[in-house]
Amino acid sequence: MVQIAPFRGILYNEKKIRDLSKVIAPPYDVITPEEQDRLCRKSPYNFVRLILSQEPEPYESVARLFEGWRAEGIFVRDDRPALYFLSHRFSDNEGKTRERLGFIALARIEDFSTGAIRPHEKTLAAPKEDRLRLMLACHANLSPIFALYAHPKQTINNAMMEQAQGVAPTLEVKEDGGGTCLLWRISDPEVIRLAQREMAERPLLIADGHHRYEAALNYRNRLREERKNFSGREPFNYVMMYFSNMNDDGLVILPTHRLVRSFPSIPFQKLEEELQRHFYLEPYPKTPEGQRWFLRALRSGGRKRHMIGASFKRDPRYLILRLKSKRIMQRLAKDLSDPLRDLDVSALHLLILAHILGIPPEEQVQGEVISYSQDEERVLKAVDKEDYQAAFILNPPKPEEILAVVQRGEKMPQKSTYFYPKLISGLVINKIDADEEVA
Numbered sequence: 100m101v102q103i104a105p106f107r108g109i110l111y112n113e114k115k116i117r118d119l120s121k122v123i124a125p126p127y128d129v130i131t132p133e134e135q136d137r138l139c140r141k142s143p144y145n146f147v148r149l150i151l152s153q154e155p156e157p158y159e160s161v162a163r164l165f166e167g168w169r170a171e172g173i174f175v176r177d178d179r180p181a182l183y184f185l186s187h188r189f190s191d192n193e194g195k196t197r198e199r200l201g202f203i204a205l206a207r208i209e210d211f212s213t214g215a216i217r218p219h220e221k222t223l224a225a226p227k228e229d230r231l232r233l234m235l236a237c238h239a240n241l242s243p244i245f246a247l248y249a250h251p252k253q254t255i256n257n258a259m260m261e262q263a264q265g266v267a268p269t270l271e272v273k274e275d276g277g278g279t280c281l282l283w284r285i286s287d288p289e290v291i292r293l294a295q296r297e298m299a300e301r302p303l304l305i306a307d308g309h310h311r312y313e314a315a316l317n318y319r320n321r322l323r324e325e326r327k328n329f330s331g332r333e334p335f336n337y338v339m340m341y342f343s344n345m346n347d348d349g350l351v352i353l354p355t356h357r358l359v360r361s362f363p364s365i366p367f368q369k370l371e372e373e374l375q376r377h378f379y380l381e382p383y384p385k386t387p388e389g390q391r392w393f394l395r396a397l398r399s400g401g402r403k404r405h406m407i408g409a410s411f412k413r414d415p416r417y418l419i420l421r422l423k424s425k426r427i428m429q430r431l432a433k434d435l436s437d438p439l440r441d442l443d444v445s446a447l448h449l450l451i452l453a454h455i456l457g458i459p460p461e462e463q464v465q466g467e468v469i470s471y472s473q474d475e476e477r478v479l480k481a482v483d484k485e486d487y488q489a490a491f492i493l494n495p496p497k498p499e500e501i502l503a504v505v506q507r508g509e510k511m512p513q514k515s516t517y518f519y520p521k522l523i524s525g526l527v528i529n530k531i532d533a534d535e536e537v538a
Contacts, residue, residue, distance in 0.1 A: 100215060100299050101207070101209075101216070101248075101298050101299055101300075101301060101302065101303055102295070102299065103204045103205060103206050103207075103294060103298050103340075103342075104180070104204060104205045104206075104207075104337065104538055105180035105182050105204060105205070105286070105291055105538060106180050106181075106204070106205045106334075106337075106339070106529055106537070107176050107178070107179065107180050107181075107530075108176070108177050108181065108203070108284075108527040108528065108529065109169070109175070109176045109239075109527070109530055110174070110175060110177070110269070110270065110527055110528075111144075111173065111174060111270075111525065112173055112174060112175045113270065114172075115171075115172055115173050116142075116144060119270060119271075119525075120272055120274065121141045121142040121145065122141075122142050122144050122145050122146055122525055123145075123146060123272055123274070123523050123524065123525040123526070124138050124145060124146040124147040124150065124523070124524045124525055125521050125523070125524065126150075126242060126307065126308075126521050126522065127147075127150040127151045127242070127524070128226070128310075129521060130147060135147055135151055135153070139153075144168065144173050145525075146241075146524050146525030147524075148161075148164060149161050149164060149165055149237075149241055150233075150241055150242060150524055152164075157233075158232045158233055158235070158236035159236060161233060161236060162236040162237050165237050165239065174528070176530065179286060180286070180538050182202050182204045182284075182285040182290070182291055182294060183202060183203040183204070183269075183282055183283070183284060183285070183526075183527050184200075184201075184202045184259040184260075184262070184282070184283045184284075184285050185200070185201050185202060185280060185281070185341065186198055186199075186200055186280070186281040186282075187199045187200075187278065187280050187349070187520065187523075188278060188279045188280075188281075189274075189277070189278035189279075189519075189520050190278075191351050192353065192519075197348070197349045198349045199343060199347060199349030199350060199351070199520075200256045200259075200260070200344070200347055200349060201256075201341050201342050201343040202255065202259060202285070202294070202341070202342055203243050203339060203340065203341050203342075203527050204294070204339075204340060204342065205334075205337040205338065205339060205340070205529065205537060206244075206303070206337060206338060206339075206340045207331075207336060208312075208315055208316055208319050208336055208338050210316070214302060215302055215303065216246070216302070216303045216305065216312070217302060217303065217304050217305065217505045217506075217508075218305050218309050218312070218505070219306070219309075219501055219504065219505045219510060219511050219515075219516070220309055220510055220511050220512075220514075220515060220516070221510050221511075221512070221513055222309045222310050222313055223310070223464075226310040227310045227313050227314050227317070228314075229310075230310050230311045230314035231317050231318055233314075234314055234315065234318045234531075235318065235321075238530070238531045238532070238533075239528055239529060239530050239531055240311075240315070240338055240339035240528065240529040240531065241524070241528055242311070242339075242524045243339045243340050243341040243522065243529075244305060244307070244308035244311055244312050244315075244339070244341065245305070245307035245308050245340075245343065245522050246303045246304065246305055246306060246341065246342050246343070247303065247304040247305075247342075247343055247345050247498070248298065248301040248304070248342060248343075248344060249301060249344070249345045249346060249502065250297065250301060250346060253344060253346065254297055255294050255297050255298070255344070256344060256347065258290050258293055258294070259283070259285055259290065262283065262285050262287060262290055263281075263283045263285075266283060268281040268282055268283050269282050269283055269284050270282045270526070272523070272526070274520075274523070276520070278520055280523055280526065282526055282527070298342070303340075303342075304501065304502065304505055306343070306516070306518045307518055307522065311338075315338040318335060319335050319336055322335040322533065323335075323336075326533075330536075332536045332537050333533055333535075333536065333537070334529075334530075334531045334532060334533065334535055334536075334537055335531055335533060336537070337537055338529075339527070339529035341522055345498045345502070350498065351518070351519045351520075352495040352496065352497075352498065352517065352519070353495055353517040353519045354473070354492075354493040354494055354495040354517070355471050355472070355473055355493065355514045355515065355516070355517050356472055356473065356474075356475055356478045356490065356491060356492050356493055357469050357470070357471060357478075357493070358469065358470040358471075358472070358478055358482060358487045358489075358490050359452065359456070359458070359468065359469055359487060359488060359489045359490070359491065360468065360487045360488050360489075361458075361462075361467060361468050361488075362452075362457055362458045362468075362488060362489075363456075363457050365457075367411070367413075370411070370455070373455045374409075374418070374420065374451075374455065377422065377423060377427050377450060377455075378407075378420040378421055378422055378423060379420070379421045379423060380418050380419070380420060381396070381418065381419040381421070382416040382417070382418055382419075383396070383416060383417040383418075383419070384416060385410075385414075385415050385416060385417060385483075389417060390417065390479065393408065393417040393419065394408070394475060396419060397419055397492060397494065398494065400419070400421075401443075401494030402494075404421065405421070405422060405443050406419055406420065406421050406443070407419070407420045407421075407443055407447055407451070407491055407492070408420075408491065408492030408493070409451075409489065409490070409491055409492070410479055410482050410483075410489065410490040410491075410492075411488065411489050412482055412483065412488050412489065417479075420451075422446055422450075425440075425441070428440045428441070428445065428446060428449070431449055431450055431454060432445065432449050435509070436507045436509055438500060438503035438504045438507065438509075439504045439507070439509050439511070442496060442500065442504070442511065442515070443493050443494060443496075444493060444496070444511065444512050444515045445512065447491055447493065448460070448463060451491070452469075456489070464513060470487070471514045473517050473519075475492050478490045478492065479492070496511070496515060496516060501515075501516065
């Protein structure tokens with residue numbers, strides 16, 4: 100059972116910060132060093148200084164900065180608990196204008212074993228430890244976890260849209276990429292109770308923020324151990340989440356493509372024979388027109404069947420690979436469920452990378468072997484211009500495919516999904532005050 104609650108959010112003070120576009124930031128884990136420097140130059144109060152510190156003692160420095168900004172009035176905390184309704188308007192990768200609706204609230208932290216909150220990707224130890232140390236220093240959720248739920252009737256979004264109708268948003272912020280975020284406080288008790296009732300029946304899928312959720316879980320366990328006699332209503336038993344409906348037309352999932360290097364050199368004739376043993380091959384010439392047809396065929400064909408695009412260095416062709424039989428993956432991955440075996444990304448990692456190219460799974464998770472990008476043209480260019488041996492272009496998994504994997508207690512390979520656009524950091528903060536109680 101999922102339990103959500105309103106909370107007293109901390110927001111930027113628009114009397115002090117006139118232009119919120121100068122202080123918001125992307126999630127910490129997609130910020131490059133160059134982007135970090137650019138954000139820091141935009142404003143001395145840019146949120147990147149909290150989620151990705153450049154100081155020698157980063158966690159202590161962030162804690163001091165956070166409290167300093169609160170004392171200075173840069174941040175202000177709301178007087179009463181609320182849910183925060185968010186409209187994110189943006190253009191997708193085909194130029195179509197979309198609007199993703201969702202809301203921010205507290206969710207009671209659940210062990211994964213309960214099935215109420217489920218991960219869909221594997222996590223790494225270092226980022227979990229990093230985010231835990233940040234929480235222990237600040238005693239706050241600086242950014243919400245991005246969670247998905249399924250509800251075709253859209254009851255919660257409809258109720259909150261009705262509340263927001265004709266009401267000026269609490270804040271409006273424009274992103275550099277042209278998107279716009281509108282945020283409203285929802286404090287009506289009836290709407291809050293409606294959201295609580297509806298969400299209680301719906302298991303959650305973590306879309307983004309796996310490391311931060313597990314850090315919050317470890318933070319909760321540590322504070323429970325210190326307190327001994329806890330009631331369950333202390334704020335450390337909850338984490339700030341953004342809830343997005345899987346049935347919302349504004350939910351966009353982009354594929355994450357792969358650039359690969361450091362695999363044993365294979366004579367091309369032998370490589371092609373191995374690929375042909377398992378896949379039907381559809382070649383396209385490496386010309387500008389050939390690339391357009393290759394990407395178009397991959398996208399359109401991927402709506403009906405599983406396909407992987409490939410480009411190998413010094414091969415004058417782009418290749419579309421289509422698995423000849425499901426039995427190939429059934430023999431190779433007997434321990435996986437059918438939904439996980441059927442994913443393109445599983446065939447790529449288990450059959451192509453491990454079985455054909457000889458890259459063991461433990462090496463695949465090392466940063467030197469595989470690079471990731473959502474930019475398909477950049478990936479295709481890099482395999483010929485840089486020190487990569489191959490590029491693989493994927494279609495995005497469908498929400499129902501992700502859900503089918505997660506419902507069986509399994510996790511998708513790392514970097515299997517990219518929910519677009521990323522959730523902005525700096526809209527709302529949740530302060531974890533151990534002396535308070537969650538309403």
